[in-house]
Amino acid sequence: MAEFLMNTVGLPTWLAWSVTAGVAAFLILNVIAGGALVFIWAERKIAARIQDRLGPTRTGGRFGWLQSLADGIKLLAKEDLMPDGADTLLFRLAPYVSFCASFCAFIAMPFAFDVVGQRLNVGVFFVIAVLGLEVFGVILAGYASASKWSLFGAMREAAQVVSYEVPLGMCVVVPVMLAGSMDLVTIGEKQAGWLTNWYLFHDPFTFVIFWVYFTCAVASVNRAPFDLAEAESELVAGFHTEYSGLRWSFFFMAEYGSMFLVSGLAAVLFLGGWNGPIPIAELAGWSDGSAVTAPYAVRLLGCANLLAKATVGVLLMMWIRWTLPRLRIDQVMTTCLKYCTPIAAAMFAGVMLWQLFLPGGLLPGGRRTAIAVREGWLEQAVEKPEDSSAVSTDAGSSVSQQLAGVAER
Amino acid sequence: MNWMANFLFLQQSTPLPVAAIDWHASLFVLFALVACGAAVMVVVTDNVVRMALHLVLSLGATAGLFFLAGAEFVGSMQLMIYVGGTLVLLVFGVMLTAQTKLVALRTPPGDRVIAGILAAALLAVLVQSAVSIETWRRPGRAETQPPTATPLGMALVGVRVDSPDSAAESQRRSGYLLPFEIVSVHLLVVLVGAAYLARAKRRRTPRAIDVVASADHPPSPRPSGRPDDREAASVLIGSGR
8 A cells, every 4th residue: 555655646655654553453453342332232142032031122222232331431421440559650540561462462363365554474473462562551450450359350360361371372273374375464375275175175184173272362362261360250340340331441452453364364274265256356366367356355355254263252252251151360370281182282283294195185185275265366466566565565575475485384 | 973973864865855854763762762761661660560561662662663674574473472471570560569568669760770781792793793793884775575484484484585505505504493492492491490490389298308207207197287288288278178
């Protein structure tokens, strides 16, 4: 987009890059904030239905559509309290730490082929690393509140972090190994085609490890049954007991943002990313680059695909939350360290062996590789770089990079 | 100071007057200032938790510098290992200062003087060595291909992409994989040892000296006569296992 602004509109370099960055940041912020609004409403409705209630029904028509908006206005109008003994600086800082970590992780998160804030070579690693920083907000909040409940929540969170991070890292390595790249865009693109190309269905081991990943992801975003840090029925509200108003809502936006992020990451790593279960774009012939609008249409479809998958992931997390009881802290550690870690390690070894001995799958010639599906389109894109460079930041160069990567193998 | 002037006035070479601000340089200065300022704050602050926070800021800004230099892998590593590792420091800080006794840690002035001298000496050595490298004094950025994690990974198994050499030479080179593995096994040994030392002591194992002692004197009919045995028994009962 920066090149488009520079070449077509004629903006100077620095302004073009600033505008591009601003647009990307604005879009991501909308995904988090708007997503939080929708998901909070959905959470209330789902919780109500699971518990045989109705949930919000009055605000904004029949289904209580506007309930979240009303909540938001209420939060804005609330008094901003701070406990007497609180560490002022840290108390103020903590919500932003959480929110910024959640926000920054979205930078490397692709929403469709090359629709990504900043395409990083080590995208997966970056996302996991930045997502781990969210814990700082929780622990700082727990400490700075000068409240025993908050401190309990923070300490539980600390114990939880050390237990889920190990298996989570192991699960994430598996798609990286299959794709041969840590670039999220490449990983997603490798799964193009029919849904049999998804890494979830790559082999039995990846199918198992997806669920391990999902368990650890639920633990990493502090959702029930792993919401030890919050634990309304034990610790009042855990680490955010003393928070009110807008600061509290920042914690909530961070939580919903992270939920969406780990679900999106699951979609990219295991569920084909922006490639639908049925390659509509391929079948319709949009992918051969014949029409000028084709790249837009393909990317729009990809965005819709990824958002749908991530939303399904979030809804699944809600379902789990309102179905399973909360684990005790020792049970959390047992689940993560004694069960998830060995399973992840065994599956990792299994995938490795599978890649060594059965790289083509069980059926001879049964699986179409992603490269065969997409290659024609990639070549087209390289031949006509002006089509795609207008769409994204540097589609031309990244496609050629990717082609080089394909050629290496 | 020539090298610094060269670095800060990179924009003289850019043709556009609007782009008078060199974004790379200004971002570098911003991150460097944050890193240094936060590092100073770590030393100055009394509160352990705030110290840990400033350390996080400093290390995070260093990660920003890495990202700015195009070293995404190293930057992510910095975030994952150093910033993530500071989390443990933070937790210790929280545990220590949850009681008000230890909220403020005062450093004795003598220690401050010694630490200052040491830090100044280290800084002098580092600055001297950094300035003395000829290639680092040239202004401008090296025009290289987009940096990837691939060369790092290849070097780990002994294939150097950055400095191509003869086949015989690369045959002799074993890469960094073996040293890396040795270091990680060492760390694992340390971890296992620490876990062994810090384990909950459930059962008293007979030591060699006790065996010798029991050979001299017949065992007493009540084994729980000694205080540490009673302690062990109470641990056994208390843990309910």
